[in-house]
Amino acid sequence: MTLPVEILLGLYLGLLTGIVPAFVAGSLGFLVRYFTGVTLPGFGVVVLALSIASVQGGLLGLVQPDIAQSPRLLVAVLVVLMLALYAHNQGDKLGAELPRRLSLTSIRQRTLSADVVELVGTMGQVTVRPTGEIRDMEGYPPLTPALRTTLKSGSWRLPADIPLTELESRLEERLRTDHDLADVDVTIDEQARATIVAAPPSGGLSRRVPEGQRAVSLVTLVPTGLARGDAVAVRTEDRSISGTVLSARTDLDATDDERATGEPTADGEAAPLEDGEAAADAEPTAKPTAATAGGVGRVTVAVSPRAITPLLETDQPQLVVQSRGTSQEFEAFALVRRAGHVIRRLTVGSTDEETVPATDVTILAVRRQGSETSGRRHGWVFGPGIERALEAGDEVFVAGPESATEAFAEAVAR
Structure with missing residues (x-):
């Protein structure tokens, strides 16, 4: 046969026998690079490809004396080696680029759609709004109508350059803080629409008392600007007791509307209601950062158990706010x-x-x-x-x- 015919036959035989060696070389290159981070040596790929090709050629009856002595064998070997090395290179590249930890959690790392992102200066922000009904969380009492309406009509601005899971976590934390919810679960889609499942507040004051301490309410002169979390010292006739303010309320803080509607005071106790039905419909509203206007009022302080008796026995306790120093x-x-x-x-x-x-x-x-x-x-x-x-x-x-x-x-x- 002429040389061009031999070359064509060599290309045909190389493609026929090179498919399986190329697949094996590509798969091994990917697996070795993905799990070990090491590239499979090219010499090993050549030896492996030639071994598989010779076995495959023997099974196909292609290894014959006349073929072994013709130029087509050299061309076929070159084609097999090129296919194997190319497949190995692509497999090695795929193993290097593919994430090491591919799971349902990583797949869910979606981001917001570009049409809901608002540019504020150089930063992107998004306004998250609820969609559908605010559902009750299983195992908790149902939400009150007023709280359900407040959540359904709310909107929250959050950064747009973070994954949706982080957006959900931040919105859950904000809802717990703003509405003092016992538990909340939020799901946000690509259009910044939030599905909210929430549980109403429960045991607000008891959850704020540190472990190992007790809450004591005192009637005393309250400094102007006193708020929850301030460190104070309560002075009695013979000692000074340190504590943390859980709530504070003075006569100047309560308006006529609050006394009429029964909205809670800062220590969680509602003012008297004239109408019993209005008391049932009154919706508690958390005021975690409200500061007092000063004057005579009631303060709830978290102190150690052994300090309860001296505080209750004193007639005129004095409240002194302690400095926390510079942050x-x-x-x-x-x-x-x-x-x-x-x-x-x-x-x-x-x-x-x-x-x-x-x-x-x-x-x-x-x-x-x-x-x-x-x-x-x-x-x-x-x-x-x-x-x-x-x-x-x-x-x-x-x-x-x-x-x-x-x-x-x-x-x-x-």
Whole structure:
């Protein structure tokens, strides 16, 4: 036969016998790179491909004396090797790019649709609104009509550059804080519509009392601006007792409308109602950050159990607010700013070492997700000795010069 015919026959035989070696080489390249992070050597791929091709050629009856002595065999071997090396290269690349932890949790890391994101300056924000009815949570009493209406008509502005699971967690935390809910579960879709399942407040005061302490109510002169969480000292005739304010209310805080409608005072006790039916329909509203206007009033303080008797026996307790000093968090931020650095909170979108620049940026803390918590975030892991490398979806605090921090933010957000 002529040389062109031999070459064509060699190409045909190479394609016929090279499919199986190429599939095996590609699969092995992917598996080795995905599970070990190591690239399979090319020499091993060549030996493996030739071995499989020779066995396959023998089974197909292609290894014959006249074929072995013709140029078509050389062409067929070259085709088999090229197919195997190409398949191995593609499998190795796929093993390097595919996420190591592929689970239902990671698949659910959806983001918001672009048409619901609002740009405020350089930051994207989204307004989340409820959809459908506010459902009652199983195992809890039903929501009151007023609270159900408040939740259904509410809207909440949240950052738009975080995954939906983080949006759900933040909205749940805000609903618990704003409405003092016993429990709440939120699901948000790509159009920023929230499905809310909630449980009404229960045992508001008892849940605020620290473990091992007791709540005691006192009638005394209340300093102006006193609010829940303030550290105070209650002075009696012979001793001073430290405690934490759980609630405070004075005569100047209560308006005529509150006394008529029966809305709760700051210590959780409603004013007298003239109508018994109105008392049943009254809706408690949480005022966690309300400060008193000062004057004579009632204060509920969390103290140790052995301090209860001295407080109840005293006739004229005196309330003194203790100083907490300067916030160490603000001092730390001031020192960072004074050094010419900035602190930014970022969500990692890319962890490719080739795209992340080697800058002077320091990773201060990382918050990651885990399958054992159904996609919920773990607590913050503080550095600088972060144990694991950054992964897509991680939330990080970074510090460094402004230009370097901006470059790092652009790189990891790709």
